[in-house]
Amino acid sequence: MVAEQSLMDGLSETLKRIWGFESLRPLQQEVVESSLANRDAVVVMPTGGGKSLCFQLPALLSSSLTVVISPLIALMKDQVDALRVVGVEAAALNSSMDEEEEADTRRKVLRGEMRLLYVSPERLLLSSTLELLRQAKVARFAVDEAHCISAWGHDFRPEFRQLGRLKELFPGIPVQAFTATATPQVQRDIAIQLRMERPRRFVGVFDRPNLTYRIVAKDDAVRRTIEAVQRYPNEGVIVYCLSRKDTETIANALVANGIEAVAYHAGLPNETRRRISEDFAQERANIIVATVAFGMGIDRANVRCVIHECLPKSMEGYQQETGRAGRDGMPSECVLLYNHGDVIRLKRLLDGSDRELVEHQNRLLEEVRRFATSHQCRHKSLSEYFGQEYVSTEEGGCGACDVCLGGMKLLEGSTEIAHKILRAIASLRINNGVAFWAAVLTGSRAKRITDRGADRAEGFGSFSSETTDRVTTWIHQLLDLGLLVAEEGQYATISITEEGRQVLASEADVELIENSALIQPAKARKSKSGTVTEVPGMDHALFERMREWRKQTAQEQSVPAYVIMHDLTLMRLAAIRPSSIDGLKEIPGIGYRQSENYGQALLDLIAASGLPTDQDKPGATARPKQTALPNKTASYATGFQAGLSVAEMAEKNGTTERTMWDHLATWVEVARPDSISTWVPVEIQEKVKKAIGKTGEDLLKPIFEELGGEISYEHIKVVRASLG
Numbered sequence: 078m079v080a081e082q083s084l085m086d087g088l089s090e091t092l093k094r095i096w097g098f099e100s101l102r103p104l105q106q107e108v109v110e111s112s113l114a115n116r117d118a119v120v121v122m123p124t125g126g127g128k129s130l131c132f133q134l135p136a137l138l139s140s141s142l143t144v145v146i147s148p149l150i151a152l153m154k155d156q157v158d159a160l161r162v163v164g165v166e167a168a169a170l171n172s173s174m175d176e177e178e179e180a181d182t183r184r185k186v187l188r189g190e191m192r193l194l195y196v197s198p199e200r201l202l203l204s205s206t207l208e209l210l211r212q213a214k215v216a217r218f219a220v221d222e223a224h225c226i227s228a229w230g231h232d233f234r235p236e237f238r239q240l241g242r243l244k245e246l247f248p249g250i251p252v253q254a255f256t257a258t259a260t261p262q263v264q265r266d267i268a269i270q271l272r273m274e275r276p277r278r279f280v281g282v283f284d285r286p287n288l289t290y291r292i293v294a295k296d297d298a299v300r301r302t303i304e305a306v307q308r309y310p311n312e313g314v315i316v317y318c319l320s321r322k323d324t325e326t327i328a329n330a331l332v333a334n335g336i337e338a339v340a341y342h343a344g345l346p347n348e349t350r351r352r353i354s355e356d357f358a359q360e361r362a363n364i365i366v367a368t369v370a371f372g373m374g375i376d377r378a379n380v381r382c383v384i385h386e387c388l389p390k391s392m393e394g395y396q397q398e399t400g401r402a403g404r405d406g407m408p409s410e411c412v413l414l415y416n417h418g419d420v421i422r423l424k425r426l427l428d429g430s431d432r433e434l435v436e437h438q439n440r441l442l443e444e445v446r447r448f449a450t451s452h453q454c455r456h457k458s459l460s461e462y463f464g465q466e467y468v469s470t471e472e473g474g475c476g477a478c479d480v481c482l483g484g485m486k487l488l489e490g491s492t493e494i495a496h497k498i499l500r501a502i503a504s505l506r507i508n509n510g511v512a513f514w515a516a517v518l519t520g521s522r523a524k525r526i527t528d529r530g531a532d533r534a535e536g537f538g539s540f541s542s543e544t545t546d547r548v549t550t551w552i553h554q555l556l557d558l559g560l561l562v563a564e565e566g567q568y569a570t571i572s573i574t575e576e577g578r579q580v581l582a583s584e585a586d587v588e589l590i591e592n593s594a595l596i597q598p599a600k601a602r603k604s605k606s607g608t609v610t611e612v613p614g615m616d617h618a619l620f621e622r623m624r625e626w627r628k629q630t631a632q633e634q635s636v637p638a639y640v641i642m643h644d645l646t647l648m649r650l651a652a653i654r655p656s657s658i659d660g661l662k663e664i665p666g667i668g669y670r671q672s673e674n675y676g677q678a679l680l681d682l683i684a685a686s687g688l689p690t691d692q693d694k695p696g697a698t699a700r701p702k703q704t705a706l707p708n709k710t711a712s713y714a715t716g717f718q719a720g721l722s723v724a725e726m727a728e729k730n731g732t733t734e735r736t737m738w739d740h741l742a743t744w745v746e747v748a749r750p751d752s753i754s755t756w757v758p759v760e761i762q763e764k765v766k767k768a769i770g771k772t773g774e775d776l777l778k779p780i781f782e783e784l785g786g787e788i789s790y791e792h793i794k795v796v797r798a799s800l801g
Contacts, residue, residue, distance in 0.1 A: 124400030
């Protein structure tokens with residue numbers, strides 16, 4: 078118990094000293110504890126959830142080497158740069174290094190000076206690398222982007238399958254797999270392919286409450302893209318397109334409309350792609366129009382909008398690509414341009430050589446089509462797709478998607494419309510799909526229709542004044558309602574069901590819902606002074622000057638801007654405006670090395686602003702207050718309200734008491750219960766309050782020391798949370 082407390086104290090101290098954070102999030106805490114216990118694990122933590130910290134922090138507390146297996150050189154470089162900025166010795170072995178760099182890295186690994194080494198799957202299994210790692214006595218392997226190992230995932234990479242040899246090559250060494258997107262099926266497959274031994278599984282909350290999802294009609298892709306981009310001046314925006322040609326068309330159109338943008342695709346020379354990636358990361362470029370080749374190696378934290386100009390191929394791909402927006406936790410927007418033509422286009426691109434794989438890809442695409450045309454809350458749809466229940470904390474919905482923001486309405490005359498569609502399909506016994514019948518109903522005289530006599534069907538041309546896309550969404554709703562059925566096969570055909578015939582016979586009402594965003598321009602929140610959100614009390618002009626300083630500093634050091642500091646950290650600085658290095662260290666997100674390297678420059682910027690500093694604002698505190706319950710903590714609220722002990726709650730929910738104490742502190746801070754005596758005796762509460770009165774409440778360690786180490790950190794956290 079003493080050793081465990083010492084280790085956890087060391088963890089807290091390292092977290093604060095290196096990264097400037099006082100505590101881990103509850104799931105991070107559980108993953109780190111599992112890693113330090115040398116357990117195999119599958120960790121699914123959505124983008125922005127802090128999964129990198131889960132293998133970086135244990136590496137610093139360990140006496141041996143952690144090897145991080147990552148698929149992209151750009152991804153490795155960004156993480157190594159970020160670690161070096163905060164004073165951590167880390168390196169990567171990859172093809173971009175010269176002989177001298179590689180030799181120096183190998184020497185440091187053998188001397189035990191390196192705690193984190195990044196390698197690609199291909200480089201890992203070279204005999205020279207394997208021999209190096211055997212001599213270095215590896216403590217653990219962390220497989221990043223682990224979904225790439227599963228053929229059931231959205232981004233299968235055959236080279237990842239070789240990682241199944243790790244258990245054979247390094248027996249007894251734990252393997253932890255990390256990914257942002259994996260269904261339960263993919264999670265199981267990751268564990269099987271990596272030959273894990275009794276792995277623990279950690280799955281974070283997939284919902285990203287800071288993201289607003291919108292589906293918009295793709296009636297004019299260029300115009301719709303421009304509308305979305307213009308909402309985010311001077312902010313990071315990624316526009317995803319299907320083809321190289323599309324990226325260039327959209328980028329040229331943006332430039333023609335006075336918007337600086339650059340196209341990115343695999344057909345560009347390697348040096349050009351590298352330069353574009355660096356320009357975006359260092360904020361010299363803000364708008365990138367790209368194929369999905371762009372993104373996995375990009376960790377820019379302040380991307381404010383992700384636009385899909387074409388339908389994604391899977392929900393996993395959509396989750397990962399939209400996850401590049403708002404990685405810093407600040408409000409951001411995701412816009413998907415939809416028309417049914419993209420569904421047809423994508424199906425034609427499927428490789429027909431493997432029938433089972435094509436059917437799987439078709440199913441993935443159908444899930445995206447359903448998501449885009451449904452009238453269910455987007456946050457709820459995404460959560461449920463990944464196997465999680467979603468409970469909205471907002472009255473009337475999530476408040477952050479087109480559906481819950483009033484984008485859905487009952488289609489006027491929906492019963493008559495439904496009956497016309499059903500009668501047309503019932504009247505003509507022709508085996509064909511949704512696109513065919515949409516063309517019939519809108520009055521197309523294409524050869525494929527006239528040759529089959531479909532122009533004589535009842536209802537032909539009934540909706541000649543409507544777009545094919547709009548009619549297509551109506552047909553899909555009738556499929557979803559069970560009034561039509563699609564026959565499985567390479568070319569799905571639709572027919573009327575018995576229930577559909579009964580609806581026609583009884584002239585029963587049918588309700589069709591329409592997404593007004595598919596027929597009307599999207600309405601979106603305007604950004605203020607180029608930013609989407611703000612920290613209370615922040616000065617916008619000072620924030621922008623700090624962003625410019627960060628941009629210049631990043632360029633001088635040839636690292637991404639987010640590596641220097643995140644937007645949220647700069648906003649806190651612009652709000653609190655510390656007047657000393659010690660004050661800087663209390664800002665979440667600023668570690669000791671950052672305060673040493675950049676502290677004076679930041680203090681000079683604050684002083685030059687002429688604004689009041691923390692010395693002029695009595696009672697100001699750097700510690701942010703929790704204002705809403707995280708979903709995981711909310712799931713424990715009923716037990717806390719019932720007065721269950723931490724031990725009871727931990728046993729009931731299959732987690733550690735230490736983790737449950739963290740959830741309790743968060744719940745107390747938000748829920749404000751009348752008493753915390755169930756968990757902290759009154760006499761201890763009084764002692765902690767007295768110590769806080771002397772030391773302040775910003776840091777736990779001074780409080781702990783003031784109390785002579787006699788009262789646990791857990792009790793201190795809960796008492797502090799109760800003070801508000």
